[in-house]
Amino acid sequence: MAVYRTESPAQTAALGEQFARKLHGGEVIAFRGGMGMGKTVFTSGVARALGVEKGVASPTFTIVREYDGRIPIYHFDLYRITSFEDLYSCGFFDYLGGDGIVLIEWSENFSDYLPDNTVFVTFSRGSRENERIIEISPFETLQSPECV
Numbered sequence: 001m002a003v004y005r006t007e008s009p010a011q012t013a014a015l016g017e018q019f020a021r022k023l024h025g026g027e028v029i030a031f032r033g034g035m036g037m038g039k040t041v042f043t044s045g046v047a048r049a050l051g052v053e054k055g056v057a058s059p060t061f062t063i064v065r066e067y068d069g070r071i072p073i074y075h076f077d078l079y080r081i082t083s084f085e086d087l088y089s090c091g092f093f094d095y096l097g098g099d100g101i102v103l104i105e106w107s108e109n110f111s112d113y114l115p116d117n118t119v120f121v122t123f124s125r126g127s128r129e130n131e132r133i134i135e136i137s138p139f140e141t142l143q144s145p146e147c148v
Contacts, residue, residue, distance in 0.1 A: 001135055001136065001137035001138065002135070002136045002137070003133065003134070003135050003136075004133075004134045004135075004136070005126060005131060005132070005133055005134075006038070006131070006132045006134060007034050007128065007130055007131050008130050009038065009130065010090030010130055012038040012041045012042050012045070012134070013041050013042065013044050013045035013048070014043065014045060015042065015134060016041070016042035016043060016044065016045025016046045016048075016049070017045040017046070017048055017049040018049075019042075019043075019046060019121075019136070020045065020047075020048075020049035020050050021049060023046075023050070023071065023101055024071070025071045025072075025099045025100060025101060026097070026098065026099055026100075026101075027102070027117075027119060028096060028099050028101075028102045028104070028114060028115050028117070028118045028119070029046075029088070029101065029102065029103045029104065029106045029119050030082070030108075030111070030114055030118050030119070030120050030121070031043075031104060031105045031106070031120075031121050031122075031123065032104065032108050032120060032121070032122040032123065032125075033122055033123030033124060034125075037123035037124065037125065037132060038123050038132050038134070039105045039121075039123060040056060040057070040058045040105070042121065042123070042134070043073075043075055043103050043105075044056040044119070046073065046103065047067050047069060047073055047075075050067075050069035050070050050071050050073060050101075051069035051070065052069040052073065053087065053137045054067070056075065057144055058077060058105070058146040062068045062077075063076065063077060063078075063080070063081070063090045064076045064077075064090065064091070064092075064095070065075065071099070071100060071101055072099065072100035072101070073100060073101050073103060074095045074099075074100050074101070074102045074103070075103045075105075075141070076092065076095075076102065076103065076104045076105065077092060077104075077105040077106060078104060078105065078106040078107060078109050078110055079091075079105065079106040079109070081106075081109065082108070084110075084113070085109055087126075092113075093113075096115060097115075105118075106148060112127040117137065119137070120135075120136070120137050121134060121135070121136050122135040122137075
């Protein structure tokens with residue numbers, strides 16, 4: 001497990017950019033953490049690093065947003081999904097196992113249905129207002145002198 005500390009949304013996005021440089025496609029990244037912890041900010045960094053030109057928005061009301069970059073990104077928000085049937089009917093399983101990167105907010109609601117090779121990124125609040133503790137497991141350690 002790698003643990004990082006960021007002190008601003010800009011640093012959280014920068015960590016997302018650095019994380020994205022390790023991705024090749026086919027990964028499932030499951031975010032854990034409460035509302036306002038930086039999951040969408042981190043995702044915006046991932047998207048920027050992969051060449052997505054338009055901004056990233058939370059998919060809370062659309063369930064999934066697709067972004068075209070060097071690698072396709074499928075950004076899910078499972079907050080409003082309440083059952084396996086809802087998960088299945090929104091097409092979630094169709095996105096797994098492909099060439100794109102699946103990023104999942106509120107993954108803890110359905111962790112039993114995630115692939116065994118899922119990378120978990122857990123966000124928690126630090127001692128200061130904008131400080132975030134971000135744990136990535138399992139994943140090789142990212143080099144981030146400004147964020148560690």
